[in-house]
Amino acid sequence: MQTILKFRYFLALLCIISCGDSQEKKGGEKNETSVESVTSNIKTEDKTILFFGNSLTAGYGLDTEEAFPALIQNRLDSLGLNYTAINSGVSGETTSGGLNRLGWVLNQKVDVFVLELGANDGLRGIPLQETKNNLQQMIDLVRNKNPETKIILTGMQIPPNMGADYTTEFKYMYPKLAEKNNIALIPFLLEGVAGNPELNLEDGIHPTAEGQKIVRDNVWSVLKNVLK
Template identity: 70%
Template sequence: MQIFLKFRYFLVIMALVSCKENQKKEPKNVPGSTTEKVLEPQTETETKTILFFGNSLTAGYGLSTEEAFPALVQLRLDSLGLDYTAINSGLSGETTSGGLNRLDWVLNQKVAIFILELGANDGLRGIPLDETRQNLQSIIDLVQAKNSDTEIILAGMQIPPNMGQDYTTEFRKIYPDLAEKNGLRLIPFILDGVAGIPELNLPDGIHPTAEGHKIVRDNVWEVLKEVLGLTES
């Protein structure tokens, strides 16, 4: 008798489960039904995007994408349980002009934090400083016009004195000037502690090794953590 009662309870439970499954599946078979949309769970928070917009440094030239500093930043975000997705939008050889031309496509997604790392290739090619400055300003303007809530972090850059000391000095000043003018947070020199150190760079002497990218990550994190509202980490 006890076994029979248990079996009856089992049949009742199975019938209830079957009814619930049929109720869930049925709206999908009704043409034009909006029930499915109503039943979708609504999340109060969405994963926020941190977009790294730069050149070969951001892209991780000579390394796997996982070794480049944007991926290393993502690992740190994950370790802290922060709901952010880091997107690597680095393109080797990119100039400020090239970055400006592809910016509209990149901004099709909503961006919470935009880290701008461009200009080094301009400097190495001797592009007029006014042109580099204006292109960076135009990129900043477009990002802010797309979403005024986007936090922009400007990555400062320095170049060797190949183009003369005056050019080199004025190039370095572009970044703090733009940061002050636009009220942006500034990474003073993204390659601080890496540039000029042979063991932290690839044989070309320009692009960081995997170990070098760890230092670049730390340079970025020093400023990024303030934007994220972190006091320590």
């Protein structure tokens, strides 16, 4: 109960396209993202970790408490760490959409900013330079708002549908950005989950509840060092 009260599902928006666009085409289903106000009781002494991403962060197809930001909150609570994890994942978000809403999101104080965007860009075949520029602008916005905010970039990989060159450049875009900006990097958010049917929903893209636990561990392996 403590975790449920402490964890706040920060932001929801009408989806543009989900990471599971192929699933929508097959089943005609639309993404749904729960809405919960952030004006509730976040302890003033708590620091804030903001998970800013797409459906992978939002926990598409699962209950809010099963998404990895909520699982991170459980870990924080079990260790007695005074941090509040905020899930600002929006299904279908591209880097362009994220850039457009980031200014509003940063109206609150953020101590750790976890940037998880770009997968939908890759699935759409958006030019890599555009995606890279958007990610860089978001990093710059966070730092301009508060230079003390610690930033973590989550690496992503995509299927080879767009060709080998595009896929390879997409993969290495993240470590290059992390190195350029001297920020922490989660090499591949879906390490140990991607490609495993038992750990993904029927669309083959979004993790199941068990898959989200592995994603949590991937995030925690880097986040724990940033929190020290």
